[in-house]
Amino acid sequence: MALRVSEVAHRHTTDIDLSKKFQSKEWDCIGNVCVVRATNALANDIPGYRKEHRDHLGDMFNAMAATNRSIRRLLEPGFTDPSTVDALALARLQLECLFSLCLMFEDVQYVDHYTRDYWQKQYVSYLLAREEVMALPRLIDFVSQTPTDLIRLGLHFGVTMAQIATVELLELGKALPPGVNPPLVCRGVRG
Numbered sequence: 001m002a003l004r005v006s007e008v009a010h011r012h013t014t015d016i017d018l019s020k021k022f023q024s025k026e027w028d029c030i031g032n033v034c035v036v037r038a039t040n041a042l043a044n045d046i047p048g049y050r051k052e053h054r055d056h057l058g059d060m061f062n063a064m065a066a067t068n069r070s071i072r073r074l075l076e077p078g079f080t081d082p083s084t085v086d087a088l089a090l091a092r093l094q095l096e097c098l099f100s101l102c103l104m105f106e107d108v109q110y111v112d113h114y115t116r117d118y119w120q121k122q123y124v125s126y127l128l129a130r131e132e133v134m135a136l137p138r139l140i141d142f143v144s145q146t147p148t149d150l151i152r153l154g155l156h157f158g159v160t161m162a163q164i165a166t167v168e169l170l171e172l173g174k175a176l177p178p179g180v181n182p183p184l185v186c187r188g189v190r191g
Contacts, residue, residue: 115157
C-alpha cells in the first residue's frame with residue numbers, strides 16, 4: 001500500500017543559504033566517508049555473497065570515488081579546458097555504476113552475470129586482436145600463446161571450459177570439443 005504525501009512529507013523550517021559556497025573538497029570528504037563505510041561493510045560476511053562478490057562490489061565503489069574526483073577536477077572554478085564536457089559523460093557513468101550496484105545488491109546472481117559478461121567481452125576482444133594479426137610474423141608469439149591469465153580470470157569468475165569453447169564456436173566457428181553440447185543460447189556465457 002502506497003503512503004500518502006501527507007504521511008511522508010517533511011516540512012522544512014529553515015532554508016539553505018544560497019550565498020554560501022560548499023567547496024568541492026568537502027564533497028570529496030563526504031563521498032570518501034561513504035565509500036569507506038560501504039567497503040568496510042562489504043568486508044563482513046553477507047549471506048549468499050562470496051568474498052569474490054564482495055571484493056568486486058568494493059572495487060566498484062572505489063572506482064566510483066576515483067571517477068568522482070575526476071569530475072570534481074574537471075569542474076573546478078578556473079579550469080577552462082574544453083575537456084570539461086567530459087564531466088557529463090563521467091556523471092552518466094556514475095549513474096550507470098550506481099544502477100549496476102543496486103541490481104547486484106538485489107541478487108548475487110547479477111554479480112556473476114556482470115563479471116562473466118565482462119570476461120566474455122575481454123575474451124572476444126582478445127580473439128579479434130589475435131585474428132587480425134595472425135598473418136604478421138612479428139606477432140607470432142602473441143598468436144600462438146594461450147592467454148592463460150585471461151582463461152584463469154574466466155575460471156575465477158565461474159566460466160567453464162565448455163563456455164569458453166562456446167565463445168570460440170560462436171565467434172570463430174571453431175568446433176566444440178568432444179562431450180561439449182552445442183549451446184542453447186545464441187550469445188553469452190551465462191548459465
